[in-house]
Amino acid sequence: MTPKLKIENLTLIFGRDKETALRMLKEGKSKADILAATGCTVGVKEASFDIQKGEFFVIMGLSGSGKSSLLRCLNRLIEPTAGNIFINETNITQLNDKQLQEIRRKEISMVFQQFGLLPHRSVLENVGFGLELQGMPAAERNQKSAAVIEMVGLKGYEQQLPSNLSGGMQQRVGLARALANDPEVLLMDEAFSALDPLIRTQMQDELLDLQEKMHKTIVFITHDLDEAIRLGDRIAIMKDGEVIQVGTPEEILTAPATDYVSSFVEKVDRKAIITASSLMDTKPVSAVFRKDGPEGSLRKMRATGLDILPAVTVDKHFLGFVYLKEILEVKRRGEPTIESVIHREVPVAYPDTTVEQMLPFIAETDKPVAVVNPENNKLVGLISQTALIIETTGSQTL
DSSP: OOOSEEEEEEEEEESSOHHHHHHHHHTTOOHHHHHHHHSOEEEEEEEEEEEOTTOEEEEEOSTTSSHHHHHHHHTTSSOOSEEEEEETTEEGGGOOHHHHHHHHHHTEEEEOSSOOOOTTSOHHHHHTHHHHHTTOOHHHHHHHHHHHHHHTTOTTOTTOOGGGSOHHHHHHHHHHHHHHTOOSEEEEESTTTTSOHHHHHHHHHHHHHHHHHHOOEEEEEESOHHHHHHHOSEEEEEETTEEEEEEOHHHHHHSOSSHHHHHHHTTSOGGGTOBHHHHOBSSOOOEETTTSOHHHHHHHHHHHTOSEEEEEOTTOBEEEEEEHHHHHHHHHTTOSSSGGGOBOOOOEEOTTOBHHHHHHHHHHOSSOEEEEOTTTOBEEEEEOHHHHHHHHHTOSOO
């Protein structure tokens, strides 16, 4: 699949002697060494990653990490020193001013932290400002603007001035203005960081709802890991101008690439993010109904030291669980199959079921949790109660 955005070795250097700084960077010199020798600051260092169409991609890091500088390179508000930026396979670093202007008008829009609204223009006029610059007739412009205003929940405020609106409402106007052009890519630079916590959470919810309807490619900048995890399909974590890890929220929480990332994620509430797919044993030993009778099931229990096994059909459809004590009983009675002792009324999880959603399983049963394919009910893994309790409590000892 061709990515919507492709960033290759993107480097941004601030200062006069950029050529010397770039050469030193390629020689492996540190950011501090380059600053001392040239007076230049490395804002972004050889960043490379792809963003897929319709993806909500979050770039996060602390102040000074280079995240906002990188974002501004994506539409060339800041000219990168080196590297390539592709939008729909077009390398925008090679475009002239007129071509770049067309890209900005039709394919990419930006929402800033400081709303950037025109104070003496109404909400309707602010939202339609970009369309006005394109020369769109007033009637068509107002119709499009009104539709987007309704989409962001501001219907009825079309004639209000920005000063009459709350911070959250002003940010909605900024978002509506960016959406009015119907861009393919939406860049959002710390768009919610100036808002009060409750308004910020509300705006996050509304943005996620809008994304379900619009399926835009969104690149969102934040310094807040909780916000990144809540919003992002994938997250890029930056430090000192470098992208040090790119992954899904779950990948970053379960397999942090560095100690720096580990320190970021250690206080995150993992229960709402970690899923069954990260905890399950993907090759559980099973009692295969009609193939394994009582003796075959007992043999597997002896080999594994387990006193409970999932029961499945020959083609892996999950049936339930069988217990050692009851298998011994059916063997004593001379029954040829394990059918009578399969416990079928048991909870199951899907690969994307979160730990938080599985919490009731700890109270309801002492059995492992079977993870099944939601489309065909085939067993794909097994989660022990121990693994689930450890992930729930955050404790490594029981």
